[in-house]
Amino acid sequence: MTDTGGGPAVVLVGPMGVGKTTVGAILAERLGVTCRDTDRDIVESTGREISEIFLDDGEPAFRELERAAVRTALAEHTGVLSLGGGAVLAEETRALLAGHRVVYLEMDVHAAVKRVGLDAPRPLLVINPRQQWRKLMEERRPLYTEVARVTVDTGTRTPEEVAETILDALELKEA
Numbered sequence: 545m546t547d548t549g550g551g552p553a554v555v556l557v558g559p560m561g562v563g564k565t566t567v568g569a570i571l572a573e574r575l576g577v578t579c580r581d582t583d584r585d586i587v588e589s590t591g592r593e594i595s596e597i598f599l600d601d602g603e604p605a606f607r608e609l610e611r612a613a614v615r616t617a618l619a620e621h622t623g624v625l626s627l628g629g630g631a632v633l634a635e636e637t638r639a640l641l642a643g644h645r646v647v648y649l650e651m652d653v654h655a656a657v658k659r660v661g662l663d664a665p666r667p668l669l670v671i672n673p674r675q676q677w678r679k680l681m682e683e684r685r686p687l688y689t690e691v692a693r694v695t696v697d698t699g700t701r702t703p704e705e706v707a708e709t710i711l712d713a714l715e716l717k718e719a
């Protein structure tokens with residue numbers, strides 16, 4: 545296992561469907577660590593699906609659960625951590641990410657159409673998904689960039705190439 549010091553070895557941020565789970569699994573295997581995902585933590589701790597929380601309690605309630613999930617995971621996890629696509633909206637989360645090895649996985653709308661289908665029932669992309677995705681990204685791109693130490697375009701790379709690029713950029717390859 546590569547010694548990455550305290551905190552998560554790598555934190556992956558980026559929009560839904562960009563490849564956080566896929567790339568996270570490859571990275572974790574390469575580094576000999578485990579993966580954790582704040583969306584999954586929320587589903588496990590509440591016993592409810594994310595879409596159900598959005599629909600029944602509203603987005604602000606979900607964001608509160610998400611802030612707590614990120615805080616806990618950053619404190620506890622030493623492997624690869626993936627954050628929900630909108631986690632960076634919280635100022636508290638952005639501040640907590642300072643000093644961590646944060647990687648922003650990016651893609652354009654064309655890749656997004658292929659990856660999420662953009663017709664899947666994502667809570668924030670129900671009506672006019674392409675336009676909604678563009679709008680979300682206009683708001684979020686600066687926030688992802690603000691927290692990230694490294695940005696990797698995933699539209700032109702396979703998941704393995706994305707993982708390789710991250711390990712190179714963060715100098716996490718075994719000597």
Ligand SMILES: Nc1ncnc2c1ncn2[C@@H]1O[C@H](COP(=O)(O)OP(=O)(O)OP(=O)(O)O)[C@@H](O)[C@H]1O
Binds near residue numbers: 559564566703
């Ligand atoms: N670099 C890539 N090139 C092509 N397809 C990819 C790439 N990375 C991921 N995919 C595909 O895109 C889809 C979404 O990937 P994945 O579930 O890893 O994204 P995610 O960021 O974890 O999404 P979610 O918002 O659901 O957590 C999957 O079908 C995956 O195989």
Ligand SMILES: O=C(O)C1=C[C@@H](O)[C@@H](O)[C@H](O)C1
Binds near residue numbers: 559560594629630631
């Ligand atoms: O982009 C977003 O705001 C979201 C992304 C997902 O990871 C989930 O956290 C949820 O569907 C909201």
Ligand SMILES: [Mg+2]
Binds near residue numbers: 564566581626
């Ligand atoms: Mg995922």
